[in-house]
Amino acid sequence: YQSLALTGASVSIVKYIRSTSSSQSNERMDITVKMPHVTVPKDDTYFCTKKLIPTGNYSTPGYTPHATQSVAHHMLLYACEIPGEENVQTWYCDGMAASSSTSGSLPHGSTCNSAATLVWAWAKDAPAFKLPKGVGFPVGPSTKLRYLVLQVHVKSMAKANAGGMENVWVTAHSTPVPQPKIAGIYISASSYETIKPNKTRNWDIVCNIYKDDIEMHPFAFRTHAHKLGVEVMGYRVRNEKWSLIGHKNPQLPEAFYKVKNTHLVIKKGDWLASRCVMHNFRNRVTMTGSKHTDEMCNFYIMYWTPRTKNTQSLATKECNNGYPWVHWRNYFTTLPKLPKY
Known part of the structure; x- marks a missing residue:
């Protein structure tokens, strides 16, 4: 060597x-x-x-x-x-x-x-x-x-x-x-959430792909939450049709896991909808924050797009929103059948 x-x-x-x-x-x-x-x-x-x-x-x-x-x-x-x-x-x-x-x-x-x-x-x-x-x-x-x-x-x-x-x-x-293929990451993240003591609630994130003309071919996903996270899931929504990208218990090792639907493509005009199911077993209010005793709700998509002369690298894309403004039902008339967890 x-x-x-x-x-x-x-x-x-x-x-x-x-x-x-x-x-x-x-x-x-x-x-x-x-x-x-x-x-x-x-x-x-x-x-x-x-x-x-x-x-x-x-x-x-x-x-x-x-x-x-x-x-x-x-x-x-x-x-x-x-x-x-x-x-x-x-x-x-x-x-x-x-x-x-x-x-x-x-x-x-x-x-x-x-x-x-x-x-x-x-x-x-x-x-x-x-x-x-x-x-x-x-x-x-x-x-x-x-x-x-x-x-x-x-x-x-x-x-x-x-x-x-x-x-x-x-x-x-x-x-x-x-x-021949360039990798990139898209992150959906909750910007401000709270959960009352001894309650369970959904933290929803909804993002529209409207700026980029590139096609994203997701091949891996990652979930992230802290102690209160029960399940994190992410979907592509196109014309009210929901396609599951992936879901995982965030208490398991937080690796990038393979996307099972290898034909899934995310294009301009599509929506990305993520959800963290949170159960607050504590006797205090818990909010989003950077400490491990706070909470977070993140869904990562790792994708590829073909290398071109004008595409030499991909900046990380991020969408931040959430409670109290965002709920899936306020954006879509149909909702998916949720995975078992």
Whole structure:
């Protein structure tokens, strides 16, 4: 093998050549983005760490996580044009960006300061994930996405400071060979929700695809909620006909799961409808928020679209809405037969 030396200890890149006669298609680049040693000031701290991608362009068709849910509530990997902080290796980010009460010498910032693409997500001890053959997320100078930024939401300060942060990283399995299909992610997220004590309710999200002419071919989905989530589901709605993209109990490992309907296509004019079934077993009101004791309702769609001259990478698409303005029945005259859960 040939090792490529990089500044900083948080990223290592190894180029494997299977034989001296290997063609370029047999090369693989393993890019490991690792959280450096940090002192965690409190539970629910968000850290980001970055690394410049070496000269060259790559596609990332798979990811292997290294973390445990007892330490990390979630990990998100972004490809960014400009990271949230350019002058330091690690910083407090997103959920911590506006917090002035966080002690420590690290600065606060966003995850990315410009063009950004979410390329992978992990929670609850989810396993490794591999994209379908011929599909990948393009990264590198020609896409303007020159950095990989790993965001880690630390669940337990005590376990992290006892050595848990030394085992938090992700390996992006990459190739210099352009893939014929470009991967992207669409996120439906609840923007503001509450649930009263000892109640069950649905958190609905409805999004219309009206800006983009590209066709999205969903091949994987991911659900995300915290302790109160019972089931999360997502549909494509076209002319009042509902097509299930996927559903999952969010208390299971929060991996990307395969979409069973391989012929499903999302086009301009379609609707995306998501729902989180929440049961509040607590004796207090619970609201959406960035802490693991708050709640969230997210439905992720990972899709592919053909690579073209004008489509070199796909920015992450996101739709945020919810209670008290959004209910499925206010948008559609027909409702689906819900999956069993």
